[in-house]
Amino acid sequence: MPELPEVETVRRGLAPVMEGQVIARAEVNRPNLRWPFPPDMAARLTGQRVERLRRRSKYILADLSSGESLLVHLGMSGRMLVSGDPLGQFVHDHPAPEKHDHVVLHMANGARVTFNDPRRFGAMDLLDTLTADTHKLLASIGPEPFGNDFHEAYLVAVLKDRNLPIKSALLDQRIVAGLGNIYVCETLYRARIHPGRKAGHVSAQEAAGLVPIIRDVLQEAIAAGGSTLRDFKQSDGELGYFQHSFDVYGREAEPCKTLGCDHQVSRIVQSGRSSFYCPQCQR
DNA sequence: ATGGGGGCCTGCCGGC
């Protein structure tokens, strides 16, 4: 569920609590998430100052004073909870520990950052900051949608002659970073492209048009996350999900939102995942 | 090289 906008929202929420702060203690409550934690993870986190929080695709990277970076992926159900902030930046106090609180970072400023992930599709690892891009999980990820390497000519070229559905192509992190099922559905709706169409049958004009649409869809979702961050100070401190209204995702059998269209949103399953689209507007 | 599918994992929800 956490796609690029949700991960970016988490990063922005954590930054004021963590950046420039020392991890006084790392509480690691289990040996693994999706994969085993790196050796001595707690010890390698303890005493390190978080120099910077970054995002690459759906990963958060915390660059540490040691020269290592903590890599975090929220998986499907990963959440970050901020509590116990002594500076009064966030009003919520320590909540009771919850089931699936797998890792808790106790910051020297008194804040706690809790990683909670019921389904444990998430991941954490430590890597050398300078060679982060070569880490196995990052090495083959494609261009950032807001970066200079993601542009019309690139997307036209990379979709050309491909035989897989455009839905699958946009979900492929090697083609573009950060999109998941929700935002691919929303993107294709705006582009008026049927999710089942072969990528190679998307015209150059349509492929070029996908670039600004992808950016708009993600940017609007990040903006919605930003409004959540304002509420966050008065709420429960949970980062990772926020209310956002979608045009097609999750709206099977509801009316298409396109002005003048009287069709209903359809749902099909593509490689095990739901695609929502308007059969009238998207061809 | 490419495309497709399995499997991981738990919470939730509808049906009986």
Add this chain to the structure above:
DNA sequence: TGCCGGCAGGCCCCCA
């Protein structure tokens, strides 16, 4: 009320 099947899906990995 309780059980149970189905569903949610990011992403590695394996297979053809």
